[in-house]
Amino acid sequence: MTTIGFVGLGIMGSPMARNLVTAGFEVTGFDLDAGAVARLAEHGGKPAGSVGEAVTGADVVVTMLPADPQVEAVVLGPDGVFETIEAGTLFVDFSTIRPDTSQRVARAGAERGVRVLDAPVSGGEKGAIDAVLSIMVGGTAEDFAAAKPVFDAVGRTAALVGPNGAGQVVKAANQLVVGGTYALVAEAIVLMEASGVDAAAGLDMLAGGLAGSRILELKRETMLARNFRPGFRIDLHHKDMGIVLDAARQAEVSLPFGHQVAAYVQAARSQGLGDSDHSALLAVLARQSAREEN
Known part of the structure; x- marks a missing residue:
């Protein structure tokens, strides 16, 4: 070949x-x-x-x-x-x-x-x-x-x-985990910043412990800087979460956190962040807590 x-x-x-x-x-x-x-x-x-x-x-x-x-x-x-x-x-x-x-x-x-x-x-x-x-x-x-x-x-x-078709099912599971991890990292940042903690130092500690992930490794600095230049756009993750929920319906399983992640991604699109990186879930969660301007 x-x-x-x-x-x-x-x-x-x-x-x-x-x-x-x-x-x-x-x-x-x-x-x-x-x-x-x-x-x-x-x-x-x-x-x-x-x-x-x-x-x-x-x-x-x-x-x-x-x-x-x-x-x-x-x-x-x-x-x-x-x-x-x-x-x-x-x-x-x-x-x-x-x-x-x-x-x-x-x-x-x-x-x-x-x-x-x-x-x-x-x-x-x-x-x-x-x-x-x-x-x-x-x-x-x-x-x-x-x-x-x-x-x-x-x-x-x-x-x-x-x-x-099996590759697509595993990819759906991957996107579920990625979206959920972004959402949780975003919540951790909001919590630390609102508490007056050095969020950069805090994320360094998280990245070196059991909470470590590729997302923390690659994205924590850009998330703290609110740099949402797309590596993978919210619009595409929105499409992928639709695949996740559709696959769950076909398999007749309940994915309650998956629905919440999908709602966060939809909110990002509704707020005009469709062309931003999926780490922009931070902006959605920060706005919910009145930590950032709309």
Whole structure:
């Protein structure tokens, strides 16, 4: 496998495509943003003017798209991936979407003789840039093994977690934990600041103890500075929490804290923070306690 057709060169897709080029793959990329395509070409990739052009002749086709409607349109729709892709090709969808959408894509792929993996990632923009993403994969063991060189080029860890759709379930669980952790770190900051405590020193202590997390490691300084430049936008986490709650309904389980996290994320969007980093849950919680201006 040496040639990759890559569709979706956004915040996550662009660095992932560049890392594949660096790893020695021949990458042909397409995105509706012509600037993103041009930047990939500057890094050694090949520009494509359409989905079909990116897909034609590729050993592996990769998509990294925002949500279910884009995946359905780009993969299953007219002039989409499955209208061009050849039988036997490996198709890897790195997008975060509903499990049932991934299963539908896998069935459509099987009808065309295409091998399909759902492979949502965790790690945010920095993880994509540094090629240290965690990749949760749904599909067959044979196809997972075939895709391992691709996963190794863009991530630090990759695991097959079950059949098609299973990767999306694990990603939903990941986003539930991430959102909940952000909310709790935000509450800890509000509590310390309101109590006159040195919150920076306090978070340093938390990060070094049992409460430590990657979020505390990477985000505590920017959260204290109220720097919410997006690495992963609230709008996308809002979409992901919808997936979490939908998966819970399908599995018939109760996620009471998940509903609360989803409400916080919705509040952030309602307050105009949709384009901010998901650490902006701090702004929502601080406003609830009248610690910040609206």
